[in-house]
Amino acid sequence: xxxxxxxxxxxxxxxxxxxxxxxxxxxxxxxxxxxxxxxxxxxxxxxxxxxxxxxxxxxxxxxxxxxxxxxxxxxxxxxxxxxxxxxxxxxxxxxxxxxxxxxxxxxxxxxxxxxxxxxxxxxxxxxxxxxxxxxxxxxxxxxxxxxxxxxxxxxxxxxxxxxxxxxxxxxxxxxxxxxxxxxxxxxxxxxxxxxxxxxxxxxxxxxxxxxxxxxxxxxxxxxxxxxxxxxxxxxxxxxxxxxxxxxxxxxxxxxxxxxxxxxxxxxxxxxxxxxxxxxxxxxxxxxxxxxxxxxxxxxxxxxxxxxxxxxxxxxxxxxxxxxxxxxxxxxxxxxxxxxxxxxxxxxxxxxxxxxxxxxxxxxxxxxxxxxxxxxxxxxxxxxxxxxxxxxxxxxxxxxxxxxxxxxxxxxxxxxxxxxxxxxxxxxxxxxxxxxxxxxxxxxxxxxxxxxxxxxxxxxxxxxxxxxxxxxxxxxxxxxxxxxxxx
Amino acid sequence: xxxxxxxxxxxxxxxxxxxxxxxxxxxxxxxxxxxxxxxxxxxxxxxxxxxxxxxxxxxxxxxxxxxxxxxxxxxxxxxxxxxxxxxxxxxxxxxxxxxxxxxxxxxxxxxxxxxxxxxxxxxxxxxxxxxxxxxxxxxxxxxxxxxxxxxxxxxxxxxxxxxxxxxxxxxxxxxxxxxxxxxxxxxxxxxxxxxxxxxxxxxxxxxxxxxxxxxxxxxxxxxxxxxxxxxxxxxxxxxxxxxxxxxxxxxxxxxxxxxxxxxxxxxxxxxxxxxxxxxxxxxxxxxxxxxxxxxxxxxxxxxxxxxxxxxxxxxxxxxxxxxxxxxxxxxxxxxxxxxxxxxxxxxxxxxxxxxxxxxxxxxxxxxxxxxxxxxxxxxxxxxxxxxxxxxxxxxxxxxxxxxxxxxxxxxxxxxxxxxxxxxxxxxxxxxxxxxxxxxxxxxxxxxxxxxxxxxxxxxxxxxxxxxxxxxxxxxxxxxxxxxxxx
Numbered sequence: 001x002x003x004x005x006x007x008x009x010x011x012x013x014x015x016x017x018x019x020x021x022x023x024x025x026x027x028x029x030x031x032x033x034x035x036x037x038x039x040x041x042x043x044x045x046x047x048x049x050x051x052x053x054x055x056x057x058x059x060x061x062x063x064x065x066x067x068x069x070x071x072x073x074x075x076x077x078x079x080x081x082x083x084x085x086x087x088x089x090x091x092x093x094x095x096x097x098x099x100x101x102x103x104x105x106x107x108x109x110x111x112x113x114x115x116x117x118x119x120x121x122x123x124x125x126x127x128x129x130x131x132x133x134x135x136x137x138x139x140x141x142x143x144x145x146x147x148x149x150x151x152x153x154x155x156x157x158x159x160x161x162x163x164x165x166x167x168x169x170x171x172x173x174x175x176x177x178x179x180x181x182x183x184x185x186x187x188x189x190x191x192x193x194x195x196x197x198x199x200x201x202x203x204x205x206x207x208x209x210x211x212x213x214x215x216x217x218x219x220x221x222x223x224x225x226x227x228x229x230x231x232x233x234x235x236x237x238x239x240x241x242x243x244x245x246x247x248x249x250x251x252x253x254x255x256x257x258x259x260x261x262x263x264x265x266x267x268x269x270x271x272x273x274x275x276x277x278x279x280x281x282x283x284x285x286x287x288x289x290x291x292x293x294x295x296x297x298x299x300x301x302x303x304x305x306x307x308x309x310x311x312x313x314x315x316x317x318x319x320x321x322x323x324x325x326x327x328x329x330x331x332x333x334x335x336x337x338x339x340x341x342x343x344x345x346x347x348x349x350x351x352x353x354x355x356x357x358x359x360x361x362x363x364x365x366x367x368x369x370x371x372x373x374x375x376x377x378x379x380x381x382x383x384x385x386x387x388x389x390x391x392x393x394x395x396x397x398x399x400x401x402x403x404x405x406x407x408x409x410x411x412x413x414x415x416x417x418x419x420x421x422x423x424x425x426x427x428x429x430x431x432x433x434x435x436x437x438x439x440x441x442x443x444x445x446x447x448x449x450x451x452x453x454x455x456x457x458x459x460x461x462x463x464x465x466x467x468x469x470x471x472x473x474x475x476x477x478x479x480x481x482x483x484x485x486x
Numbered sequence: 487x488x489x490x491x492x493x494x495x496x497x498x499x500x501x502x503x504x505x506x507x508x509x510x511x512x513x514x515x516x517x518x519x520x521x522x523x524x525x526x527x528x529x530x531x532x533x534x535x536x537x538x539x540x541x542x543x544x545x546x547x548x549x550x551x552x553x554x555x556x557x558x559x560x561x562x563x564x565x566x567x568x569x570x571x572x573x574x575x576x577x578x579x580x581x582x583x584x585x586x587x588x589x590x591x592x593x594x595x596x597x598x599x600x601x602x603x604x605x606x607x608x609x610x611x612x613x614x615x616x617x618x619x620x621x622x623x624x625x626x627x628x629x630x631x632x633x634x635x636x637x638x639x640x641x642x643x644x645x646x647x648x649x650x651x652x653x654x655x656x657x658x659x660x661x662x663x664x665x666x667x668x669x670x671x672x673x674x675x676x677x678x679x680x681x682x683x684x685x686x687x688x689x690x691x692x693x694x695x696x697x698x699x700x701x702x703x704x705x706x707x708x709x710x711x712x713x714x715x716x717x718x719x720x721x722x723x724x725x726x727x728x729x730x731x732x733x734x735x736x737x738x739x740x741x742x743x744x745x746x747x748x749x750x751x752x753x754x755x756x757x758x759x760x761x762x763x764x765x766x767x768x769x770x771x772x773x774x775x776x777x778x779x780x781x782x783x784x785x786x787x788x789x790x791x792x793x794x795x796x797x798x799x800x801x802x803x804x805x806x807x808x809x810x811x812x813x814x815x816x817x818x819x820x821x822x823x824x825x826x827x828x829x830x831x832x833x834x835x836x837x838x839x840x841x842x843x844x845x846x847x848x849x850x851x852x853x854x855x856x857x858x859x860x861x862x863x864x865x866x867x868x869x870x871x872x873x874x875x876x877x878x879x880x881x882x883x884x885x886x887x888x889x890x891x892x893x894x895x896x897x898x899x900x901x902x903x904x905x906x907x908x909x910x911x912x913x914x915x916x917x918x919x920x921x922x923x924x925x926x927x928x929x930x931x932x933x934x935x936x937x938x939x940x941x942x943x944x945x946x947x948x949x950x951x952x953x954x955x956x957x958x959x960x961x962x963x964x965x966x967x968x969x970x971x972x
Contacts, residue, residue, distance in 0.1 A: 007744070007781070007782040008744065008782050008784055008810070008811075008812055009713050009714065009744045009745055009746045009784055010650065010651065010713070010746060010784060010811065010812060010815045011812050011814070011815065012812065012814040012815060012818070014653055015650050015651065015653055015815055015818060016649060016650055016651070016652055016653045017653065019649055019650060019818055019821075019822055020818060022821065022822070022825065024821055024824050024825050026824075027607055027821075027824040027827075028821075035606065058604065060603050060604045061602075061603075062599065062600035062602040062603040063599055063600070063603040063604065068600065068602050070569075073566050073567040074567055076566040076567065077563040077564070077566040077567035077570065078563070080559050080562040080563040080566055080832075081559040081560055081562065081563035083556075084563065084581065087580065087581060090576060090580050090581060094573065094576050094580070095570065095573060095576060112800070113548065113549055114548035114549070114554065114800065115800050115801070116547075116548040116554050116797060116798040116799065116800045116801055117546050117547075117548040117549040117799065117800045118544065118546045118549065118799045118800055119800065120521065121513055152638060152802070152826075152830065153826075153827065155825070155826050155827060156826065159826070163502060163505055163675065164496065164501050164502055164505060165496065165501065165502070166502055167500055167501055167502045167503065182825060185825045186825065189649065189822075189825070227495050227496070228495065258493070258494065258495045259495055260495045260496060295493070296493040296494050298494055298495055298496060311602060312602040313602065313603065313604050313827070314598070314600065314601050314602045314603045314604055314605065314828070314830070314831035314832075315601065315602055315830060315831065315832065316638070316802075316827075316828075316829075316830040324494070325494075325496065326494055326496060326497050326498065328497070328498040329496045329497065329498060329501055332498070332501060332505055332506060335505075335508065335510055335513075335514075336505055336508070336675075338510050338512075338513040339508065339510050339641070339668060339671045339672065339675070340638075340639075340641050340642065340645070341513075341639065341641060341799070341802075342800070342802075343802075344638065344800070344801060344802040344830040344832070344833060345800035345801065346566075346800075346801065346830070346832050347830060
């Protein structure tokens with residue numbers, strides 16, 4: 001231990017070890033290096049073999065090409081500065097605001113008072129009513145506003161739920177592998193156990209009930225008190241969109257083993273193939289068929305303004321809905337969210353706008369639909385272009401894009417490349433991703449950051465960046481890399 | 487255990503016990519009841535002996551009388567909907583926006599890209615530079631943007647810091663009593679120890695170094711690993727504004743005992759008596775005098791857009807600055823904040839606006855100053871009116887208002903009242919606060935929610951509500967209460 005170290009209260013050896021254990025590769029060393037390159041380029045440096053950084057490491061739509069939805073932002077501009085509402089004629093005739101924008105802004109202001117005031121801890125009641133209506137219409141089953149909690153993005157909802165669930169160091173949560181590392185990182189911080197279950201790459205990264213059962217059984221044998229199962233649908237990083245049968249199988253297993261189902265459904269509108277089946281709707285259908293069996297299934301389903309065609313992650317808005325939770329447990333959840341007061345109120349309003357967009361026949365509908373559909377088509381097009389490129393690349397295998405914002409191809413690297421990685425103290429996929437960044441300015445996340453089966457290698461890339469030039473850069477790099485380590 | 491209970495994964499006996507232990511009275515049972523009354527009134531009920539709820543339980547300025555600062559909100563409206571910037575003539579000539587509003591909006595958009603995009607984990611770099619400049623000007627000592635972390639209000643900053651500090655169940659943090667219950671609640675959740683030290687009511691709730699030393703010594707004797715000391719300056723709930731000597735004494739003690747100083751300075755502009763002395767400036771001055779002794783003092787100072795004349799708590803913006811922290815520890819803090827991605831970007835922009843408001847000579851300056859000074863004067867006036875009322879009330883003692891948004895009077899209740907409280911299973915101050923709410927619609931927080939010396943009783947009330955009619959209601963209630971329990 002250095003002298004400096006012992007002169008302070010805090011050093012790397014005496015801070016919270018569980019924070020130290022947490023890993024979060026999406027914004028790790030690679031991302032930091034990419035930001036250094038970006039700063040260098042901004043200062044006019046010409047040393048680098050590229051002139052632009054492509055941040056394909058993070059699902060951050062508006063950092064890249066995606067434009068905000070006009071209706072949403074017009075409403076937000078009015079609720080940020082309500083005196084504009086006194087100039088209706090200017091808004092309508094000179095600034096292109098439609099009457100439904102003005103009406104919605106007035107309604108939201110009535111609902112929250114001021115966007116600068118704290119709301120109720122779990123969100124402004126009128127906004128929660130809108131969310132409940134949306135869920136009812138989506139699923140064809142009732143939803144109760146009192147079971148809805150507005151949160152600062154889905155991440156904050158996950159944090160709340162895991163705080164309640166993780167009771168002891170033996171508590172375990174089933175987490176899909178590969179997964180978005182929020183889950184493993186949060187479980188580390190909470191000193192609880194991640195119980196990994198592998199998704200089935202051969203079946204387009206679907207859930208494999210046998211793999212779940214096996215993981216569960218093994219965990220119990222090791223003394224783990226398994227209390228919940230996480231499902232990300234559509235998948236992150238995999239993009240997989242689960243079939244109704246897969247959803248049923250998970251609920252069935254949860255009912256049998258008394259597990260809370262945490263359904264991370266933030267990509268529910270990003271589905272290119274198949275159809276989104278919400279856990280809530282499937283659960284309610286099962287409960288109709290067999291009330292006794294499914295009566296006490298506990299489901300928490302999460303959604304967010306960050307992804308989909310909304311893409312407003314900087315606003316930190318989201319919600320989760322609870323089904324079947326014990327009221328005494330819900331009281332503790334309410335208290336827990338109270339400690340951080342409330343989710344950002346502008347983000348809460350954006351949740352309302354997302355779940356209650358302009359309807360056919362309303363003045364803003366046409367533009368809204370055009371923007372929404374345009375973003376969807378653009379994502380699908382870029383996903384396909386990237387997929388086609390991967391198909392052509394030696395040693396790269398990638399499933400057809402199904403949804404979310406990501407592709408997660410397998411890469412097969414030579415022994416020579418694996419050896420070179422080892423020399424640098426990196427895993428082979430990390431080594432590959434650093435080389436890719438250094439050569440092209442494209443930042444992806446190595447598969448190790450999400451978890452992957454032993455002896456397999458992957459990386460996750462978003463398909464948000466515009467154009468195809470950067471895809472060409474990846475292709476060229478890959479071919480050079482394969483040649484170098486042949 | 488009921489059958490229902492055992493049919494679920496989660497019940498009140500098997501969830502995280504540390505969440506259950508946490509107490510957060512500011513939004514507890516009293517606040518919930520006040521919201522029920524509010525809903526009743528909104529539905530037109532005339533059963534209640536009052537026609538309005540006064541939420542004096544929470545520092546929520548814009549829920550009550552405080553208007554947002556025009557400059558801030560005009561800028562936010564533009565960055566929410568940037569196409570408005572293409573209509574400069576309309577903004578300037580028909581909507582009353584000034585040129586500096588437009589310039590700032592453009593600058594902020596350049597700094598963040600889109601307010602709908604994630605920023606860097608610790609905040610957008612250009613905004614952190616503004617914060618550093620503000621601190622430099624405030625303190626006369628340099629500040630480094632890399633040591634600044636933008637957060638979702640100060641609460642989120644406290645959560646981050648305590649997550650790092652709380653290493654084991656033996657870790658202790660010195661917390662002033664009375665205190666804002668965020669600290670005790672967070673320490674409960676983290677399964678760490680609150681080491682309470684009493685503030686000195688007789689000395690206007692100043693810090694009492696002897697009390698701190700004694701609490702520290704006692705904790706160490708009990709096996710507590712004391713690692714940090716929290717100071718709230720100006721105080722919450724006390725309103726006390728610390729003298730420079732008090733600040734020095736705390737830093738001195740922290741240097742000697744190797745404690746992180748957590749300076750919660752969110753009320754730094756709400757000072758009516760005396761002057762705000764930032765911990766950072768006092769620390770840097772001490773370091774000049776005696777570099778050896780103070781070199782390794784670790785200070786985290788927190789600020790927020792929620793309080794002061796800004797009062798934008800619904801936007802969840804804040805920052806903390808670190809001084810003297812080990813770089814390896816800072817890396818862990820960076821990783822921890824990365825897991826929740828970033829603070830709300832609109833809130834980050836509001837932090838920038840708060841620390842860099844219009845300057846003399848700039849087009850928006852005059853209105854800004856008028857609004858800022860008007861809010862300040864209004865707060866002081868209401869604080870004084872409330873203080874005068876308390877002075878006249880039997881069995882109530884209250885110090886002269888010094889700062890923040892609160893008064894924290896002592897109340898002396900009769901044995902008969904104490905007995906009646908016991909019968910209801912409540913502490914006497916809780917009993918009093920419930921009676922006050924039921925009779926007047928005024929919601930305050932009993933002293934027990936902040937901690938108080940044994941055999942003393944208090945309540946905290948904000949002085950944010952407009953008018954004096956509600957003060958009259960308190961006065962009448964109090965006199966009736968004293969008569970009833972005489």
